[in-house]
Amino acid sequence: xxxxxxxxxxxxxxxxxxxxxxxxxxxxxxxxxxxxxxxxxxxxxxxxxxxxxxxxxxxxxxxxxxxxxxxxxxxxxxxxxxxxxxxxxxxxxxxxxxxxxxxxxxxxxxxxxxxxxxxxxxxxxxxxxxxxxxxxxxxxxxxxxxxxxxxxxxxxxxxxxxxxxxxxxxxxxxxxxxxxxxxxxxxxxxxxxxxxxxxxxxxxxxxxxxxxxxxxxxxxxxxxxxxxxxxxxxxxxxxxxxxxxxxxxxxxxxxxxxxxxxxxxxxxxxxxxxxxxxxxxxxxxxxxxxxxxxxxxxxxxxxxxxxxxxxxxxxxxxxxxxxxxxxxxxxxxx
Amino acid sequence: xxxxxxxxxxxxxxxxxxxxxxxxxxxxxxxxxxxxxxxxxxxxxxxxxxxxxxxxxxxxxxxxxxxxxxxxxxxxxxxxxxxxxxxxxxxxxxxxxxxxxxxxxxxxxxxxxxxxxxxxxxxxxxxxxxxxxxxxxxxxxxxxxxxxxxxxxxxxxxxxxxxxxxxxxxxxxxxxxxxxxxxxxxxxxxxxxxxxxxxxxxxxxxxxxxxxxxxxxxxxxxxxxxxxxxxxxxxxxxxxxxxxxxxxxxxxxxxxxxxxxxxxxxxxxxxxxxxxxxxxxxxxxxxxxxxxxxxxxxxxxxxxxxxxxxxxxxxxxxxxxxxxxxxxxxxxxxxxxxxxxxxxxxxxxxxxxxxxxxxxxxx
Numbered sequence: 001x002x003x004x005x006x007x008x009x010x011x012x013x014x015x016x017x018x019x020x021x022x023x024x025x026x027x028x029x030x031x032x033x034x035x036x037x038x039x040x041x042x043x044x045x046x047x048x049x050x051x052x053x054x055x056x057x058x059x060x061x062x063x064x065x066x067x068x069x070x071x072x073x074x075x076x077x078x079x080x081x082x083x084x085x086x087x088x089x090x091x092x093x094x095x096x097x098x099x100x101x102x103x104x105x106x107x108x109x110x111x112x113x114x115x116x117x118x119x120x121x122x123x124x125x126x127x128x129x130x131x132x133x134x135x136x137x138x139x140x141x142x143x144x145x146x147x148x149x150x151x152x153x154x155x156x157x158x159x160x161x162x163x164x165x166x167x168x169x170x171x172x173x174x175x176x177x178x179x180x181x182x183x184x185x186x187x188x189x190x191x192x193x194x195x196x197x198x199x200x201x202x203x204x205x206x207x208x209x210x211x212x213x214x215x216x217x218x219x220x221x222x223x224x225x226x227x228x229x230x231x232x233x234x235x236x237x238x239x240x241x242x243x244x245x246x247x248x249x250x251x252x253x254x255x256x257x258x259x260x261x262x263x264x265x266x267x268x269x270x271x272x273x274x275x276x277x278x279x280x281x282x283x284x285x286x287x288x289x290x291x292x293x294x295x296x297x298x299x300x301x302x303x304x305x306x307x308x309x310x311x312x313x314x315x316x317x318x319x320x321x322x323x324x325x326x327x328x329x330x331x332x333x334x
Numbered sequence: 335x336x337x338x339x340x341x342x343x344x345x346x347x348x349x350x351x352x353x354x355x356x357x358x359x360x361x362x363x364x365x366x367x368x369x370x371x372x373x374x375x376x377x378x379x380x381x382x383x384x385x386x387x388x389x390x391x392x393x394x395x396x397x398x399x400x401x402x403x404x405x406x407x408x409x410x411x412x413x414x415x416x417x418x419x420x421x422x423x424x425x426x427x428x429x430x431x432x433x434x435x436x437x438x439x440x441x442x443x444x445x446x447x448x449x450x451x452x453x454x455x456x457x458x459x460x461x462x463x464x465x466x467x468x469x470x471x472x473x474x475x476x477x478x479x480x481x482x483x484x485x486x487x488x489x490x491x492x493x494x495x496x497x498x499x500x501x502x503x504x505x506x507x508x509x510x511x512x513x514x515x516x517x518x519x520x521x522x523x524x525x526x527x528x529x530x531x532x533x534x535x536x537x538x539x540x541x542x543x544x545x546x547x548x549x550x551x552x553x554x555x556x557x558x559x560x561x562x563x564x565x566x567x568x569x570x571x572x573x574x575x576x577x578x579x580x581x582x583x584x585x586x587x588x589x590x591x592x593x594x595x596x597x598x599x600x601x602x603x604x605x606x607x608x609x610x611x612x613x614x615x616x617x618x619x620x621x622x623x624x625x626x627x628x629x630x631x632x633x634x635x636x637x638x639x640x641x642x643x644x645x646x647x648x649x650x651x652x653x654x655x656x657x658x659x660x661x662x663x664x665x666x667x668x669x670x671x672x673x674x675x676x677x678x679x680x681x682x683x684x685x686x687x688x689x690x691x692x693x694x695x696x697x
Binding site: 267280284285289295307309329 | 595599601607615618619634647650654
């Protein structure tokens, strides 16, 4: 094993938290059961790393095998780094019937044609998602395994999620994906977040949606406070309305974990009390960023508690309705 | 709420400080019914703060002079200015120091370093690799004081030397702090007895353990009291107005305001405005560029931004609290952190902070 391979393995072991190490190694095909048992997981990490290096040398493992371990780890723990959503457009006739093997062949062929030195690994996960790991090189250098790009795609859906992609390689990846999936083009869905499942759920609308009804019934609380018949809540109807509108805009129950929403404002200044500036032709430029550990829940609470006025502005409800969290707002609309 | 320190009154006897301020009649006279009345109103009122004795009223100004840009390096040594700018400082207020002498700085340096070394060694076995020595440096920063009543700024640096370091190795600065008073309220400063020096604003930077030690040494040596100084929303708005007002002369590059809304979970709203547009809004609320800046103008400016925001998102930003204001010239945070990036308006900012410190002090 050469030095760079050793370094990749060392870095990877350092990255994987100690508690998960045994599980990850167990899933790795290249360590037999006896090997696994012979490793002492009570020793400090650096001792373990030395043993693993020794094993890998013995078995003549290469970078290819080590990257398999990395992929296992990332698939189990995808919430590292920023994931960006993309949408495939203009499906051709064959798009819905693409199968895994076809996709794999096509993707590999396309990408290697576009860039000579590239390392591709494709794996199908239990939940029907295809995971692709790409390490990029160029015409003269070997692929850089320390900065790989990961792509997740569900066949038969037009959505692709990517992390770790630099702008240099973006067009190449786009082209390979578009050709392999038999679509016309791929565009930025303007949705990004740290939690892969969250952005996937948001784009595919897999959260508890609430639809406007003609005869709204108040949403039942899970543990209603016992009601005293002598106490009448004056604001009850308003509160229910607000809660209903909040849930219609953002969903009910547990919401996908989104961290940020960014709005680039390029609208004219609007404030009736300021006559001087209101007539101004040029836009009042600014950027608004909403941030929270769970943004959708914060926004829902903002509406239901009255901090935001109802009806909910389409600027905010577009996060869920359109599945995106980056917007450029001009006077003509979103 | 205020934690009122009745040190001068009843607690004096119990406290063991190296220096005791005299319990003579000079002070007893000041402590009359008016003291209790003034203390109560200090807690209740938000616009007036009373200090000891002559019931000097520290009023929160409703207008401030338009800051003029000034090359501070004409008054203060540029090397010393460099020590103060581009770093983030944590703010505290400190009550007047009893028998603090600007001439005794060397002796203070020695005492403080001995104190720190002894405190750090208490109960610990000496380990190999532990910092062998702390060297403390007290110095004066001349030129920041604006009036005759302002005491000169004192700058403190704690340097450490690692074990086995060569004698000539440059020592590393591990902690720095400075005490200052810029344009402090004249009536208040004049009302202090002559043995006291008022440097109400303390700015610190470095490990919390050292900050605690420095403060406790000061408390023992000068019989003073420290407390955290936050920057409330009104003062953050003043700072925003100050920085936006600079824009024609210096490019502030952006005006960023951060509010925190009390949702579950809490949500931060960051509004970054293009400097030219922000300046035009500011200009439109100003009656006249040459007159003093009034609090109404500042409020109208912020309300204009909140209203433009509301038109888009229908969220009332005033339901939350303004936590942070920043531009390329500096940044300030509600929890009491300030960073002054450019020395041009340093005096105005320090004046505002000195005022906050004097108001927050319980005596």
